[in-house]
Amino acid sequence: NDLQIVSGYALEVGRAFQITDDALMYTASHHDKDPSIDIKDGKMTLIMDYALRHAKPVDEEFIRSCLGNQDLTQHDFERCVLIVEETGAVIEGLKEAKESATKALAQLNSFPKSWNHQSVSFLGDLAQFIVKRNI
Numbered sequence: 001n002d003l004q005i006v007s008g009y010a011l012e013v014g015r016a017f018q019i020t021d022d023a024l025m026y027t028a029s030h031h032d033k034d035p036s037i038d039i040k041d042g043k044m045t046l047i048m049d050y051a052l053r054h055a056k057p058v059d060e061e062f063i064r065s066c067l068g069n070q071d072l073t074q075h076d077f078e079r080c081v082l083i084v085e086e087t088g089a090v091i092e093g094l095k096e097a098k099e100s101a102t103k104a105l106a107q108l109n110s111f112p113k114s115w116n117h118q119s120v121s122f123l124g125d126l127a128q129f130i131v132k133r134n135i
Contacts, residue, residue, distance in 0.1 A: 005110060005111060005112070006111070008103075008104075008107040008110070009104050009107035009108060009111075009123060009127075012100045012101070012103040012104035012107065012127075013100070013101065013104040013123075013126065013127050013130060015096075015097070015100040016097045016098070016100035016101040016104065016127065016130050016131055017130045018045075019045075019046055019047070019093050019094070019096055019097035019100070020094065020097045020130055020131050020133065022038065022045040022046065022047050022048075022093065023047060023090050023093050023094050023097070024133075025038055026047070026081050026084055026085065026090050027090060035077070036072055036074075036077040039063075039066055039067060039069075039072060039077060039080055040068070040069060040070050040072050041068070042067040042068030043067075044067075045093075046093055046096060047084065047089045047090060047092075047093040048063075048067075048084070048089070050087065050088075050089040050092050050093065051063065051083060051084040051087045051089035052064070054087040054088065054089065055083055055086075055087050059083045059086075062079065062080070062083065063080055063083055063084075066080050094131070097130070097131045098131050101127045101128060101130060101131045104123075104127040105124055105127050105128070108120055108123060108124055
């Protein structure tokens with residue numbers, strides 16, 4: 001029963017985390033991993049999907065040629081980042097992440113009053129932190 005109660009929160013906070021993590025690949029000045037790895041792996045993130053749908057045809061074609069290219073050059077990666085930024089994909093992605101964090105916070109209201117208040121409060125703080133980290 002507790003799992004059903006917390007799963008709505010977990011799904012939304014997980015979504016917020018993943019979108020924010022994807023956005024950091026385009027915005028953070030330091031990275032825990034190679035920032036080009038998602039493009040080299042051909043990863044279709046929400047941000048990449050948005051960028052492809054809103055890029056000029058020539059830019060869409062360029063990004064598609066880079067997706068999955070393990071030999072992607074730094075120059076080509078930087079061009080991909082510029083295209084993604086120009087489409088507003090990062091901003092839109094972060095809006096989606098904030099919406100998911102807000103939904104996660106709303107889920108906390110359904111948690112039983114008998115649950116440890118400090119633990120529930122921590123979950124609220126976590127949801128808020130996820131969308132604010134290093135952006």
